[in-house]
Amino acid sequence: xxxxxxxxxxxxxxxxxxxxxxxxxxxxxxxxxxxxxxxxxxxxxxxxxxxxxxxxxxxxxxxxxxxxxxxxxxxxxxxxxxxxxxxxxxxxxxxxxxxxxxxxxxxxxxxxxxxxxxxxxxxxxxxxxxxxxxxxxxxxxxxxxxxxxxxxxxxxxxxxxxxxxxxxxxxxxxxxxxxxxxxxxxxxxxxxxxxxxxxxxxxxxxxxxxxxxxxxxxxxxxxxxxxxxxxxxxxxxxxxxxxxxxxxxxxxxxxxxxxxxxxxxxxxxxxx
Amino acid sequence: xxxxxxxxxxxxxxxxxxxxxxxxxxxxxxxxxxxxxxxxxxxxxxxxxxxxxxxxxxxxxxxxxxxxxxxxxxxxxxxxxxxxxxxxxxxxxxxxxxxxxxxxxxxxxxxxxxxxxxxxxxxxxxxxxxxxxxxxxxxxxxxxxxxxxxxxxxxxxxxxxxxxxxxxxxxxxxxxxxxxxxxxxxxxxxxxxxxxxxxxxxxxxxxxxxxxxxxxxxxxxxxxxxxxxxxxxxxxxxxxxxxxxxxxxxxxxxxxxxxxxxx
Numbered sequence: 001x002x003x004x005x006x007x008x009x010x011x012x013x014x015x016x017x018x019x020x021x022x023x024x025x026x027x028x029x030x031x032x033x034x035x036x037x038x039x040x041x042x043x044x045x046x047x048x049x050x051x052x053x054x055x056x057x058x059x060x061x062x063x064x065x066x067x068x069x070x071x072x073x074x075x076x077x078x079x080x081x082x083x084x085x086x087x088x089x090x091x092x093x094x095x096x097x098x099x100x101x102x103x104x105x106x107x108x109x110x111x112x113x114x115x116x117x118x119x120x121x122x123x124x125x126x127x128x129x130x131x132x133x134x135x136x137x138x139x140x141x142x143x144x145x146x147x148x149x150x151x152x153x154x155x156x157x158x159x160x161x162x163x164x165x166x167x168x169x170x171x172x173x174x175x176x177x178x179x180x181x182x183x184x185x186x187x188x189x190x191x192x193x194x195x196x197x198x199x200x201x202x203x204x205x206x207x208x209x210x211x212x213x214x215x216x217x218x219x220x221x222x223x224x225x226x227x228x229x230x231x232x233x234x235x236x237x238x239x240x241x242x243x244x245x246x247x248x249x250x251x252x253x254x255x256x257x258x259x260x261x262x263x264x265x266x267x268x269x270x271x272x
Numbered sequence: 273x274x275x276x277x278x279x280x281x282x283x284x285x286x287x288x289x290x291x292x293x294x295x296x297x298x299x300x301x302x303x304x305x306x307x308x309x310x311x312x313x314x315x316x317x318x319x320x321x322x323x324x325x326x327x328x329x330x331x332x333x334x335x336x337x338x339x340x341x342x343x344x345x346x347x348x349x350x351x352x353x354x355x356x357x358x359x360x361x362x363x364x365x366x367x368x369x370x371x372x373x374x375x376x377x378x379x380x381x382x383x384x385x386x387x388x389x390x391x392x393x394x395x396x397x398x399x400x401x402x403x404x405x406x407x408x409x410x411x412x413x414x415x416x417x418x419x420x421x422x423x424x425x426x427x428x429x430x431x432x433x434x435x436x437x438x439x440x441x442x443x444x445x446x447x448x449x450x451x452x453x454x455x456x457x458x459x460x461x462x463x464x465x466x467x468x469x470x471x472x473x474x475x476x477x478x479x480x481x482x483x484x485x486x487x488x489x490x491x492x493x494x495x496x497x498x499x500x501x502x503x504x505x506x507x508x509x510x511x512x513x514x515x516x517x518x519x520x521x522x523x524x525x526x527x528x529x530x531x532x533x534x535x
Contacts, residue, residue: 028451032458038474039461043319046469050323057322180297183390187304194311204318 007103008111015115030124033072040068057204062139063230069132070226071198073125077117077157078164078221082109083188086172087181099264106169106256113165149231152238156225159245164221166252167192173256176263197223203232217248279376280384287387298389305393312338312464313401327469332408333496334465339401341463341488344428346394348436351429353388355436360450363443366533379437379523412498421495424505427512428487432460434515435482437523444526447533456482463488483511 019026048054048061059067086109089095098105136144171188175181193199195218202213202223213219224241227233233241291298316338320331329337362368362382371378411417435456442449463484467475478485486508494504 025448025451028455032455035455035459036461039465042470042474043465046327046465047319047323050326178296178300179294180300183297183301183304186308187300190304190308190311194314199311200315200318204322206321 008107011103011108011111012115015112016119017115018112019116019119030076033076037068037072041065044068059201059203062136066132066136066230067201067226069128070229071201071222073128073132074157074160074222074225075198076120077125078161078225079117079120080113080161080165080168081116082113082165082168083172084181084185085109086169087175087184090172090175091179091181106260109169110165117161144231146231149229152242153225153229156228156242156245159242159249160221160225162249163217163245163252166249166256167217167221169256170252170259173259173263176266192218192221195219196221197226215244217252220245220248276376276380283384284387287385288389291389301390302393305390306397309342309393309397313397327466329466330409332405333410335401336405336409336411336496337466337489337492338464339398339405340492341460342394342398342401343425344432344487345460346391346398347425347429348432349394350388350391352383352386352433352436353391354382354386355433355440356450356453357386358382359436359440359443359453360448363530364448364533368530369532372527372530378527379520409496411495413495414498417495417498417501420501420505421491424491424494424508427508428491430512430516431483431487431508432457434512434519438515438519441519441523441526444530460484460487465489466493479507480511483507483515486511 044056044064045061048056048064054060056064086095089098095105098108101108133143133145168188171184174184178184195213195216197213197219202210202219205213214223220241224245228238228241313335316331316334319326320334325331326334358368371381374381436453439449439453439456442452459478459482462470462474462478463486467478467485467489470478475485479490490504491508494501
């Protein structure tokens with residue numbers, strides 16, 4: 001254990017330092033996300049006004065506001081740049097430097113990302129969640145925050161992040177075959193946004209589609225933790241959803257390992 | 273002018289050759305944008321499955337606005353995509369020097385260098401949506417409205433381009449400004465929906481400060497109602513001209529401040 005800590009702690013530290021060094025990038029990323037939240041806020045407000053009875057498929061406007069911002073926070077916390085980082089390193093060949101180090105390649109990426117994720121939690125997620133709770137308090141006039149649910153949310157987030165990391169890693173490995181990383185990035189983001197519920201709550205999808213999507217890995221990456229936090233699931237359902245998340249975490253782990261071992265044999269570095 | 277056109281043709285031909293060489297890349301890019309668009313439409317579709325109209329607009333009208341908003345975005349994407357690279361890494365890596373050593377205008381060279389055929393995804397979807405929605409969107413079609421509407425497109429495109437030029441130019445002072453482009457460019461989300469859904473402050477902001485409302489909603493509104501051409505179309509022309517002027521000014525100031533980076 002001590003050996004592992006010694007091996008990977010420098011990667012965690014490097015992750016934090018990278019984020020601090022490129023803090024403006026980070027800020028831009030966050031502000032961009034918040035602007036998007038506000039567009040969605042106004043759009044949904046118009047939808048609720050047009051729907052007449054102040055509710056839309058079981059969601060009130062308050063629910064929707066919480067959903068929009070919480071889904072964004074969850075997206076930031078489970079964000080993984082692995083597909084970009086791996087892809088870039090495969091393309092420019094610097095991945096060979098990682099291969100010669102006595103560390104696990106995917107673990108070294110993971111360690112660096114954990115550093116960044118902790119920073120995101122501290123400087124972004126905490127303030128926004130406090131904002132959400134204040135908003136709920138003002139609207140509902142009671143404290144809606146529930147410590148047990150919050151802790152379950154954190155557990156769910158960890159699982160969601162692990163799935164997100166592995167899925168991103170798999171997308172990154174596509175760079176072994178296709179060099180247009182930027183196109184892959186757009187494809188990946190739009191698919192994940194839609195299927196994970198961060199664009200639109202899965203509850204709003206047609207019934208059959210919704211049931212299928214809830215079992216897919218994408219829902220585990222965003223929708224499940226958000227629903228847990230919002231109290232939309234009872235305790236049985238929470239445990240069931242957490243189990244599904246855990247299963248997907250294992251499957252995506254195995255999948256990324258499989259692709260890696262097949263693809264690394266094919267690695268050819270262009271230029272020197 | 274003649275010379276610039278000739279150079280442009282050569283550079284575009286060069287780009288197309290690269291596209292032919294990396295067919296899988298082009299395919300990935302175009303398919304990605306197509307799927308991205310399809311999801312955007314699915315989103316609107318799901319909303320309208322529950323409500324008859326949004327802020328007084330029918331489904332087809334919202335689709336028409338959405339479709340139109342993709343046209344200026346797509347044209348700008350097709351022609352000036354290299355500005356992103358200036359913001360993200362060309363200046364940072366010290367590669368900008370090459371534009372300064374050539375006997376053509378650096379801004380023209382940067383823009384001409386990339387012909388981003390991936391934008392076909394946005395353009396095809398945008399045009400298809402407009403064709404699909406037009407018969408049901410209660411458009412006010414006559415010679416004048418159509419002429420003015422089409423006339424506005426290059427100006428709408430310039431709004432995108434100007435924002436990118438100005439933001440990319442910041443890289444001359446701070447080395448990397450990709451995130452600034454990303455942030456302001458991302459506001460084009462506002463252009464897809466009627467400005468009437470926003471609060472007054474945001475409405476003012478997307479009309480006059482970062483005027484993406486003129487790249488989608490206002491021109492489309494003009495074609496739907498035939499009213500207020502002075503504001504809906506004229507506004508796009510005047511604002512885009514002012515923005516182009518200011519952004520080129522910032523670019524030129526930036527060029528003077530530019531110091532090469534890297535080794």
